Amino acid sequence: MTIFACVNTKGGVGKTTTAVHLAVMLARQGKTLLIDGDPQASAASWAAWRRDNPEYTPSPTTTCLAGKAIFSEGKQLAAGFEHVVVDAGGRDSVALRSALLLAQRAIIPVGASNLDAAAMTDLLTVVELARDYNPDLDVRVLLTRVDPRTKDAVEMLEFLNEQGLSVLTTKVCERVAFRRAIGEGATVHELGRDLVAIAEMDAFFKEVTA
Ligand SMILES: Nc1ncnc2c1ncn2[C@@H]1O[C@H](COP(=O)(O)OP(=O)(O)O)[C@@H](O)[C@H]1O
Ligand SMILES: [Mg+2]
Known part of the structure; x- marks a missing residue:
């Protein structure tokens, strides 16, 4: 059994998008639990929308937990x-720390267009927390919402490498399909419209479960 955690103190970086896709892909292989530990409960909303569409299957069992x-x-x-x-x-x-303590593998989605100092501070804070709370935790950074037209992701990658962080090779670009899928309680696979988005998620899954 592997416990994954999608974490970052910064919002809007793709934590929920990554978590629900990972959970559905894992659910195809075995019984999967998705814990929504964010008070904004976006993953729980996704699960609720998903229940309206029986063709979206399999589903992880989803539950909300807070803090400790x-x-x-x-x-x-x-x-x-x-x-x-x-x-x-x-x-x-408190929720973030609890998740870092529970998990074996942490995925930190980082918006590649968020090259601002505040986002970097957030990221490094999470990594530091992870190392303090769970020295055995396998921490991987995922570049998300990448705009392929800019060099932001390249610059971000340089920064992350300088920090000695392990960055996943897979990058997830900014694509409408991701937003649509979440809004429907689906995954990009289930919507089936954007093959590149599907390929990105498959590559991410392969890398993170290897
Ligand atoms: N790769 C992507 N392409 C386009 N939109 C995305 C992508 N990832 C996330 N989004 C959108 O950005 C917003 C924030 O994403 P979300 O996964 O909820 O982030 P978080 O959980 O970190 O706050 C949502 O509206 C989501 O649909
Ligand atoms: Mg979220």
Whole structure:
């Protein structure tokens, strides 16, 4: 059993998008739990929309947990599943810490067009927290919402490498299909319209489960 956590203190970087796609792809292989640990409950909303569309299957079992319960309750719940994905972050630092403690593999989505200092501080804070709370945690940065027309991702990659961070080779670009899929309680695979988006998610999945 592997427990993944999609974490970042910054919002809008693609935590929920990454978490729900990962959870559905894992659910194809075995019983999967998706823990929504963000008070904004976007993953839970996605799961609710998903229930209206029986053709979107398989589904992870989705539950909301807050703060310390992500670790304590999450640990107990996880025992009944083959795979677990936690969507955590936002400004709830207790939730973030609990998720980092529970997880074996952390994925930190970073908006590649967010080259501002504040976003970098957020990222490094999460990495530092992860190292403090769970030295065994495997931390991987995922460049998301990449604009292929700019060099932002290249610059970001240089920065992340300088920091000694492990960055996934797969980059997820800014694509309408991702926004549409989430809004429908689906994945880009299930919408089936954007083959490049599907390929990006498949590559991400392969890399992160290797
Ligand atoms: N690769 C992408 N391409 C286009 N839109 C995206 C992408 N990833 C996320 N979004 C959109 O950006 C917003 C924030 O994404 P979300 O996954 O909810 O981030 P977070 O959970 O980190 O706040 C949502 O409206 C989502 O649909
Ligand atoms: Mg979210």
